[in-house]
Amino acid sequence: MADAITSRAEDYSQWYLDVVLNAKLADYSPVRGSMIIRPNGYALWENMQRGLDGMFKETGHENAYFPLFIPESFMAKEAEHVEGFAKECAVVTHSRLMVGENGQGLMPDPASKLEENLIVRPTSETIIWNTYAKWIQSWRDLPILINQWANVVRWEMRTRLFLRTMEFLWQEGHTAHATEAEAMEETLKILDIYTTFAQDYMAMPVIRGVKTASERFAGAVETFCIEALMQDGKALQAGTSHFLGQNFAKAFDCTFQNQNNELEYAWATSWGVSTRLIGGLVMTHSDDQGLILPPRLATKQAVIIPIYRKDDEKTAVMEVAERMVRELKDAGVGVHLDARESQRPGWKFNEYEVQGVPLRLALGPRDVKNEKVELARRDTREKEIVPQAGLAERVTRTLDEIQQGLFDRALAFRQEMTTPVDSYDAFQEVLEEKGGFVLAHWDGTAETEARIKDETKATIRCIPLEAEAASLSADEPGEDLLTGKPSSGRVVFARAY
Template sequence: MNYSLTKQSKDYSKWYNDIIIKSELAEFSGVRGFMIIKPYGFSIWENIKKELDKMLKESGHENIYFPLLIPKDSLFVDKTEKEHINYKECAVVTHYRLKKQQHKNKFEIDDQSRLKEKLIIRPTSESIIWTAYKRWIQSYRDLPILLNQWGNAVRWEMKTRLFIRTSEFLWQEGHTAHATKEEAIYEAKKILNIYTNFSENFLAIPVIQGIKPNMDKFSGSEITYCIESIMQDGKALQIATSHFLGQNFSKSFNVKFTNANGNKEYVWGTSWGISTRLIGGLVMLHSDDHGLILPPKISPIQVIIIPIFKNKTELNQITTIVDKLKNNLEKQGIRVKYDQNQCFTPGWKFHKYEMKGIPIRISIGPNEINNKIIEIFRRDTYEKHYISLHKITYCISKLLANIQKNIYQKALNRINKLSCTLDNYDEFKKKLRNTGGFILAHWDGTINTVKQIQQETEATIRCIPLNNNLNNMGKCIYSGNPSYQRVIFAKSY
């Protein structure tokens, strides 16, 4: 494979696609918006799933699975037929059988198999889950219900990009039911903090916590909490959302419970999720013109060991040393691969594993064995270090922690550099045109202002920061009308 990449500075979008294809994360499937996640990409998703699943279970949530197909009529949030998801994005199942055309090797839809009730391939599972809640919840003793589902969803996207925006995606969606408003809000915020901790300490993605403005919140929710980050090109990416649903779904599906005083009440709910979009965020935020840069905690392989040899005798000698080293590292929980494939040169392997973003590369040959000094290459800084063979096990563990910290700090520094507070609209437009990034600016609270700003700059309100000072009065950056808070604007994916 040719491991050369389009440079970020030349074509950021092509650079992004090049990395995904050439690092073997994923490829196009032949159906627009649907991708094949290859073993290396899927192993990253498995690491995400393993760590986040552990966090969710430790916080009291249980895994469950609901059907892929949902009756179309159940998608409506209330009796006025206000939909909680854009129906235009839904894939609809109308028939259940094909038939072979007579005298031809072609198939067509069998009109006799038309479904009496149209089914939707799940875009999200609130409707089917709240239908189940109606059967499960009778008393306050049945609450809370804390559920999480790992699965896939389909939303028929018009504009697609590998991992970032696909018609089918893998995700985790949480759904909970509570006896009180306070408990449900606490749950939604708790999940937001879990996502923040996971994003920053595991994926090395710095984020800002906020609330979506009303026109951008999840329909059917009262509050949509979110975490947002900035990619290297200055555009924002929504990392995760957590929704306080209020009683909207319980009223729509008539889910009531008897409280401790014997009175009937509607249940309070939340829903929340992250998806394979996170992998796209990892690529765009951390990678460079040599390929992926993966934080050690998420990397399927943390240490790659490449032997340098001229003959089988030297390879056997190296392998004896490497087997002991690999065993010692794996005892510490470090994920190690020893690539002794003789079909490729060491140089070819160097390029391959740089492209895949392996945090540490160890090169070992007869010279290293004789001198008892091992060469170590850091993917994040492109630096080489030479470490004594008998100290290497201790040093690798420490170095991985240092790499994780460095990758996070580098991303944080970039986001801080790209973030600013502005009060002048001309400066606002110039900033978005030149570098992008987060802009903290006053907004008058109207939809019209948001539409005008988006039309003129392509920027939208990403969130209202949770730490916002509500008494911070000022003037809207666009209209000049009074504003009681600053919000974060940015161009986005």
């Protein structure tokens, strides 16, 4: 099976697709650009949802559900939003099919043409702010802290499983506040949640920063983001949190009576992460043998594979295996005993390796006799024979070590791949020969940013937040690479997904 996976060295892009397909995370769909999320991939998404949803709810957010369809006219209401989202989207024009004119196949019934076309949501600011305008009258109605888990559609030309698909799953938070300060606080609170999730659950280190004007969300005043680094040295935007100011409140006339009885526009935020995170997870940790999952996101954290030939061996092995399942379950380990007889142990070893299960326990007749079991770590591929006594404690500790080890390895890689440069020559050389994050001074103009992007395909991933900049030693003043104009600190450049 691992033969089916191209090595990273040979073709990184093909390696990624091979891992996704062979680990059965996703499959292609008959509709170009759409994907099928298979049970292994969806279980990962469910675990991601559980982690994020818990943090959203702890901070006072509630889930709701807004309609899939948005009236065409709504898309035009917020000027920048039109530019950003009205372009590539799925347009519903008819509400009925009929048998085709030649008596074969189906076609839209011309009589069912809609009075106003409907857009399949690419994001939901417009329909939500149209609703908030109805719900918000007084400061007493604020804040509104709503999130939704939903599918969205953006008509992408070049798609790649999880990383860029026409339809994807995500969460989108949309909050309304009485003051600018409160909305900004919310924006940053969510950035914290995303950071915690990326680092503590996904074991994926991220840089926190703010986007330049040209990389901002269409309709936002400021876009904050977390940026991760993939193993091929390209950046991945992993989550964004937008401070929308009063732009959408003004577009949809959403005012409220404040405590001084004055009419004011509400302040807004929106924020989202998507199934794209699954692509980021794959590209952060996996290897040429397949997927590697951090234990906190793995439904199957440990798999037990019984090995036997004769019936009496089977009885002895299965008895111990089942006892181990109980012990591990009691200790809170997500353990799976694969007792299928339709597949051989070697096939199973390979299967769970490709699927990234963090720990494999193999148990044969000799292990039973010696009261031992073989423990194999997916991340380091180390094997060890350990006593059955104290197994739960040993497994729990090893899972913690794997979780931490994956983060440490990814952080070390990112540090090695983060390069400060002070000349445009060095900048181009690093991008070509090493990749990764390049820390460079920038004069703050869109012109310089555009020229660099044009000439090198590198974009400004973010202007790092203060503490972040300090930790990257990117906070000292300097001069722009191209123009020599003053800069107060380095920004983070990279080629990106």
